[in-house]
Amino acid sequence: MAVFVRSKRVTDPLDDRVKARIVGRDSVPVGSDAEEESSCLSDLVFGFLEDRAEAPTFEMESGSENDDDSSPFDPREVVAPLLYPSAIVDRYRTLLISHVSKAVISFACPRSNKAALRRNVAAMLRDLGHNAAVCRTKWDGSGGLTAGNYEFIDVLRSDTRYIVDLDFSGEFEIARPTDQYNLLLQTLPRVFVGRSEDLKKIVKLICDAAKSSLKSRSLHLPPWRKNRYMQNKWFGPCRRTAAPSPPLPPPPPTPTAVTVKCRSVGFDAVSDGRFIVRTR
Numbered sequence: 001m002a003v004f005v006r007s008k009r010v011t012d013p014l015d016d017r018v019k020a021r022i023v024g025r026d027s028v029p030v031g032s033d034a035e036e037e038s039s040c041l042s043d044l045v046f047g048f049l050e051d052r053a054e055a056p057t058f059e060m061e062s063g064s065e066n067d068d069d070s071s072p073f074d075p076r077e078v079v080a081p082l083l084y085p086s087a088i089v090d091r092y093r094t095l096l097i098s099h100v101s102k103a104v105i106s107f108a109c110p111r112s113n114k115a116a117l118r119r120n121v122a123a124m125l126r127d128l129g130h131n132a133a134v135c136r137t138k139w140d141g142s143g144g145l146t147a148g149n150y151e152f153i154d155v156l157r158s159d160t161r162y163i164v165d166l167d168f169s170g171e172f173e174i175a176r177p178t179d180q181y182n183l184l185l186q187t188l189p190r191v192f193v194g195r196s197e198d199l200k201k202i203v204k205l206i207c208d209a210a211k212s213s214l215k216s217r218s219l220h221l222p223p224w225r226k227n228r229y230m231q232n233k234w235f236g237p238c239r240r241t242a243a244p245s246p247p248l249p250p251p252p253p254t255p256t257a258v259t260v261k262c263r264s265v266g267f268d269a270v271s272d273g274r275f276i277v278r279t280r
Contacts, residue, residue, distance in 0.1 A: 074180070075205045076187050082198045083189065090195070092157055097193045099128050100164055104191060115151065117166060122153050125164075126242070131156045132164070133242035139232045146223040150233040154196075154240070161196040163234055168192035171233070174210050174225060181213035196234070203230050 087094040103124040107117055118134050125132035132155045141147035153164035165171075169188035177185070184206065192199070207227035214221050223229060 075209045076184055079184065079202055079205050080187055082202050083187065083192075083194065085194075085198075093162065093193065093195070096125075096130065096155060096162060096164075099125055099130065100191060100193050104166065114167065118151060118153055121164070121166065122242070125153070125155065133240045135238045135240050137233060137236040137238045139236040144223075145228055145232070148224065148229065148232065150236075152234060163192065163194060163196055163199050165192040165234075166190075171230070172206050172210065172225075174214060175219065176214075176217045177210075178213045178216055181209055184209055199234055200231065203227065203234070206230075 085093070100121065103121040104117070106124065107120040122132045122134050132153055134151060135154045136149065136151045138149040139145070139147060153166075155162040155164060167190065169185060169190050172185060172188065174181070188206075194202075204227055207225065207230055210225055211221045
Protein backbone atom coordinates (compact mmCIF):
# COMPACT_ATOMS: atom_id res chain seq x y z
CA MET A 1 0.00 0.00 0.00
CA ALA A 2 1.52 3.25 -1.13
CA VAL A 3 1.73 6.00 1.42
CA PHE A 4 1.77 9.56 0.18
CA VAL A 5 3.39 12.10 2.41
CA ARG A 6 2.67 15.74 1.76
CA SER A 7 5.81 17.79 1.54
CA LYS A 8 6.13 20.69 3.90
CA ARG A 9 5.48 24.12 2.61
CA VAL A 10 7.21 27.31 3.54
CA THR A 11 3.95 28.70 4.89
CA ASP A 12 3.24 25.79 7.23
CA PRO A 13 4.65 27.51 10.37
CA LEU A 14 2.43 30.54 9.71
CA ASP A 15 -1.07 30.86 11.00
CA ASP A 16 -4.11 31.32 8.76
CA ARG A 17 -4.14 35.07 9.22
CA VAL A 18 -0.58 35.57 7.98
CA LYS A 19 -1.13 33.12 5.10
CA ALA A 20 -4.09 35.11 3.95
CA ARG A 21 -2.02 38.30 3.96
CA ILE A 22 0.76 36.71 1.89
CA VAL A 23 -1.55 35.06 -0.68
CA GLY A 24 -3.96 37.98 -0.73
CA ARG A 25 -7.13 35.87 -0.47
CA ASP A 26 -8.60 37.49 2.56
CA SER A 27 -8.71 41.10 3.38
CA VAL A 28 -7.31 41.97 6.73
CA PRO A 29 -8.91 44.94 8.42
CA VAL A 30 -6.55 47.78 9.09
CA GLY A 31 -6.22 47.92 12.79
CA SER A 32 -3.65 48.42 15.50
CA ASP A 33 -2.31 44.85 15.21
CA ALA A 34 -1.90 45.05 11.45
CA GLU A 35 -0.16 48.40 11.65
CA GLU A 36 2.15 47.14 14.37
CA GLU A 37 3.15 44.06 12.33
CA SER A 38 3.72 46.16 9.23
CA SER A 39 5.81 48.64 11.20
CA CYS A 40 7.95 45.89 12.73
CA LEU A 41 8.56 44.30 9.34
CA SER A 42 9.44 47.65 7.79
CA ASP A 43 11.86 48.46 10.60
CA LEU A 44 13.52 45.08 10.21
CA VAL A 45 13.98 45.41 6.45
CA PHE A 46 15.26 48.97 6.52
CA GLY A 47 17.50 48.23 9.50
CA PHE A 48 19.12 45.39 7.58
CA LEU A 49 19.61 47.57 4.52
CA GLU A 50 21.22 50.30 6.62
CA ASP A 51 23.62 47.80 8.17
CA ARG A 52 24.60 46.53 4.73
CA ALA A 53 25.14 50.06 3.50
CA GLU A 54 27.36 50.96 6.46
CA ALA A 55 29.46 47.79 6.28
CA PRO A 56 32.69 48.27 4.26
CA THR A 57 32.93 46.24 1.10
CA PHE A 58 35.89 44.09 0.15
CA GLU A 59 36.88 46.35 -2.73
CA MET A 60 37.09 49.38 -0.50
CA GLU A 61 39.28 47.55 2.01
CA SER A 62 41.63 46.20 -0.59
CA GLY A 63 41.90 49.55 -2.31
CA SER A 64 41.12 48.17 -5.77
CA GLU A 65 38.57 50.91 -6.43
CA ASN A 66 40.43 53.67 -4.66
CA ASP A 67 43.91 54.49 -5.91
CA ASP A 68 44.66 56.79 -2.98
CA ASP A 69 44.69 56.28 0.77
CA SER A 70 41.50 58.05 1.85
CA SER A 71 41.40 56.79 5.43
CA PRO A 72 39.69 59.27 7.75
CA PHE A 73 42.48 58.73 10.30
CA ASP A 74 45.40 61.09 9.80
CA PRO A 75 48.54 59.74 11.55
CA ARG A 76 50.08 63.20 11.52
CA GLU A 77 47.71 64.23 14.28
CA VAL A 78 49.33 61.64 16.56
CA VAL A 79 52.89 61.71 15.22
CA ALA A 80 53.40 65.49 15.32
CA PRO A 81 53.00 65.89 19.12
CA LEU A 82 55.47 63.05 19.65
CA LEU A 83 58.00 64.52 17.23
CA TYR A 84 57.69 68.09 18.44
CA PRO A 85 56.70 68.15 22.12
CA SER A 86 56.60 71.36 24.07
CA ALA A 87 59.96 72.66 25.27
CA ILE A 88 58.49 73.06 28.74
CA VAL A 89 57.70 69.34 28.97
CA ASP A 90 61.31 68.24 28.31
CA ARG A 91 63.91 70.97 28.73
CA TYR A 92 66.82 68.57 28.42
CA ARG A 93 65.61 67.46 24.98
CA THR A 94 65.56 71.08 23.87
CA LEU A 95 69.16 71.51 25.00
CA LEU A 96 70.18 68.27 23.31
CA ILE A 97 68.58 69.34 20.02
CA SER A 98 70.56 72.58 20.01
CA HIS A 99 73.82 70.74 20.66
CA VAL A 100 73.09 68.12 17.99
CA SER A 101 72.32 70.85 15.46
CA LYS A 102 75.56 72.60 16.33
CA ALA A 103 77.54 69.38 15.91
CA VAL A 104 75.91 68.48 12.58
CA ILE A 105 76.64 71.94 11.18
CA SER A 106 80.24 71.71 12.36
CA PHE A 107 81.06 68.32 10.82
CA ALA A 108 78.66 67.88 7.90
CA CYS A 109 80.20 68.35 4.49
CA PRO A 110 79.47 66.91 1.05
CA ARG A 111 82.40 64.50 1.19
CA SER A 112 81.86 63.18 4.74
CA ASN A 113 80.42 59.69 5.17
CA LYS A 114 77.62 58.87 7.57
CA ALA A 115 79.72 56.71 9.89
CA ALA A 116 82.34 59.42 10.39
CA LEU A 117 79.64 62.04 10.92
CA ARG A 118 78.00 59.92 13.64
CA ARG A 119 81.31 59.43 15.44
CA ASN A 120 82.15 63.11 15.31
CA VAL A 121 78.71 64.22 16.48
CA ALA A 122 78.80 61.74 19.37
CA ALA A 123 82.29 62.94 20.34
CA MET A 124 81.19 66.56 20.34
CA LEU A 125 78.15 65.72 22.45
CA ARG A 126 80.45 64.07 24.99
CA ASP A 127 82.64 67.16 24.99
CA LEU A 128 79.53 69.20 25.76
CA GLY A 129 78.79 67.03 28.79
CA HIS A 130 76.34 64.44 27.40
CA ASN A 131 76.60 60.69 27.94
CA ALA A 132 76.53 59.98 24.20
CA ALA A 133 77.75 56.98 22.23
CA VAL A 134 77.39 55.36 18.84
CA CYS A 135 75.08 52.33 18.97
CA ARG A 136 75.12 49.48 16.49
CA THR A 137 72.19 47.07 16.46
CA LYS A 138 72.41 43.70 14.74
CA TRP A 139 69.82 40.94 14.64
CA ASP A 140 69.38 37.59 12.96
CA GLY A 141 66.46 36.61 10.77
CA SER A 142 63.84 34.35 12.32
CA GLY A 143 60.09 33.86 12.16
CA GLY A 144 59.54 36.13 9.20
CA LEU A 145 62.02 38.74 10.45
CA THR A 146 64.75 39.70 7.99
CA ALA A 147 68.27 39.98 9.38
CA GLY A 148 69.82 43.42 9.46
CA ASN A 149 71.93 46.00 11.26
CA TYR A 150 71.80 49.72 11.93
CA GLU A 151 73.76 52.55 13.56
CA PHE A 152 72.61 55.62 15.45
CA ILE A 153 73.52 57.70 18.51
CA ASP A 154 71.96 57.37 21.93
CA VAL A 155 72.26 59.68 24.93
CA LEU A 156 71.61 58.46 28.47
CA ARG A 157 70.33 60.76 31.18
CA SER A 158 69.27 59.15 34.46
CA ASP A 159 66.67 56.53 33.50
CA THR A 160 65.79 58.15 30.15
CA ARG A 161 67.31 57.12 26.85
CA TYR A 162 67.34 59.61 23.97
CA ILE A 163 67.77 58.51 20.37
CA VAL A 164 69.65 60.70 17.89
CA ASP A 165 69.27 59.65 14.24
CA LEU A 166 70.96 61.77 11.59
CA ASP A 167 68.92 60.40 8.65
CA PHE A 168 65.56 59.57 10.21
CA SER A 169 63.08 60.50 7.48
CA GLY A 170 65.01 58.60 4.83
CA GLU A 171 64.38 55.31 6.64
CA PHE A 172 60.65 55.40 5.85
CA GLU A 173 60.65 56.03 2.11
CA ILE A 174 58.53 53.59 0.07
CA ALA A 175 57.64 53.03 -3.56
CA ARG A 176 54.74 54.94 -5.10
CA PRO A 177 53.58 56.65 -1.91
CA THR A 178 50.11 58.14 -1.72
CA ASP A 179 49.56 61.84 -1.17
CA GLN A 180 48.63 61.24 2.44
CA TYR A 181 51.82 59.28 3.09
CA ASN A 182 53.90 61.96 1.37
CA LEU A 183 52.42 64.52 3.75
CA LEU A 184 53.39 62.28 6.65
CA LEU A 185 56.97 62.00 5.37
CA GLN A 186 57.17 65.77 5.15
CA THR A 187 56.29 65.89 8.84
CA LEU A 188 59.30 63.75 9.79
CA PRO A 189 62.54 65.57 10.59
CA ARG A 190 65.77 64.73 8.83
CA VAL A 191 67.56 64.61 12.20
CA PHE A 192 65.52 62.98 14.96
CA VAL A 193 66.12 63.68 18.64
CA GLY A 194 63.65 62.20 21.10
CA ARG A 195 62.87 59.73 23.83
CA SER A 196 63.01 56.03 23.09
CA GLU A 197 59.44 55.40 24.28
CA ASP A 198 58.13 58.10 21.93
CA LEU A 199 60.13 56.65 19.04
CA LYS A 200 58.47 53.25 19.48
CA LYS A 201 55.04 54.82 19.02
CA ILE A 202 56.19 56.92 16.06
CA VAL A 203 57.69 53.93 14.22
CA LYS A 204 54.51 51.88 14.73
CA LEU A 205 52.28 54.64 13.36
CA ILE A 206 54.50 55.27 10.32
CA CYS A 207 54.77 51.56 9.49
CA ASP A 208 50.98 51.21 9.62
CA ALA A 209 50.65 54.23 7.33
CA ALA A 210 53.21 52.75 4.92
CA LYS A 211 51.33 49.46 4.83
CA SER A 212 48.07 51.27 4.09
CA SER A 213 49.71 53.34 1.37
CA LEU A 214 51.22 50.31 -0.38
CA LYS A 215 47.97 48.37 -0.05
CA SER A 216 46.04 51.13 -1.80
CA ARG A 217 48.54 50.80 -4.67
CA SER A 218 48.09 47.00 -4.72
CA LEU A 219 51.69 46.58 -3.56
CA HIS A 220 53.06 44.32 -0.84
CA LEU A 221 54.85 45.68 2.21
CA PRO A 222 58.55 44.73 1.87
CA PRO A 223 60.08 42.95 4.86
CA TRP A 224 62.49 45.84 5.54
CA ARG A 225 59.53 48.21 6.07
CA LYS A 226 57.56 46.04 8.46
CA ASN A 227 57.11 47.31 12.00
CA ARG A 228 59.08 44.46 13.55
CA TYR A 229 62.09 45.09 11.31
CA MET A 230 61.97 48.85 11.82
CA GLN A 231 61.69 48.50 15.60
CA ASN A 232 64.83 46.36 15.63
CA LYS A 233 66.81 49.21 14.09
CA TRP A 234 66.66 51.20 17.31
CA PHE A 235 65.63 48.60 19.89
CA GLY A 236 67.36 45.41 18.79
CA PRO A 237 70.46 43.85 20.39
CA CYS A 238 72.83 46.77 20.70
CA ARG A 239 76.56 47.39 21.15
CA ARG A 240 77.33 50.82 22.54
CA THR A 241 80.68 52.38 21.64
CA ALA A 242 81.89 55.55 23.32
CA ALA A 243 85.49 55.43 22.05
CA PRO A 244 86.99 58.74 20.97
CA SER A 245 86.61 59.49 17.32
CA PRO A 246 89.71 59.46 15.10
CA PRO A 247 91.38 62.83 14.66
CA LEU A 248 90.05 64.99 11.92
CA PRO A 249 92.29 65.56 8.88
CA PRO A 250 94.32 68.76 9.09
CA PRO A 251 92.95 71.75 7.20
CA PRO A 252 94.47 72.50 3.80
CA PRO A 253 97.52 74.79 3.91
CA THR A 254 96.98 78.48 3.43
CA PRO A 255 98.33 79.65 0.08
CA THR A 256 101.48 81.79 0.47
CA ALA A 257 103.43 84.06 -1.85
CA VAL A 258 105.44 82.14 -4.42
CA THR A 259 109.13 83.13 -4.71
CA VAL A 260 110.51 82.91 -8.23
CA LYS A 261 114.26 82.53 -8.64
CA CYS A 262 115.65 83.40 -12.03
CA ARG A 263 118.90 82.00 -13.41
CA SER A 264 120.81 83.53 -16.27
CA VAL A 265 121.13 81.33 -19.26
CA GLY A 266 124.06 81.81 -21.65
CA PHE A 267 125.70 84.55 -19.56
CA ASP A 268 128.00 84.36 -16.58
CA ALA A 269 127.23 86.35 -13.51
CA VAL A 270 128.50 89.89 -13.59
CA SER A 271 131.26 90.25 -11.07
CA ASP A 272 133.22 93.26 -12.21
CA GLY A 273 130.73 95.06 -14.37
CA ARG A 274 131.79 93.29 -17.58
CA PHE A 275 129.72 90.83 -19.55
CA ILE A 276 131.49 87.75 -20.87
CA VAL A 277 129.75 85.98 -23.70
CA ARG A 278 129.81 82.23 -23.76
CA THR A 279 130.39 80.72 -27.11
CA ARG A 280 130.25 77.07 -26.06
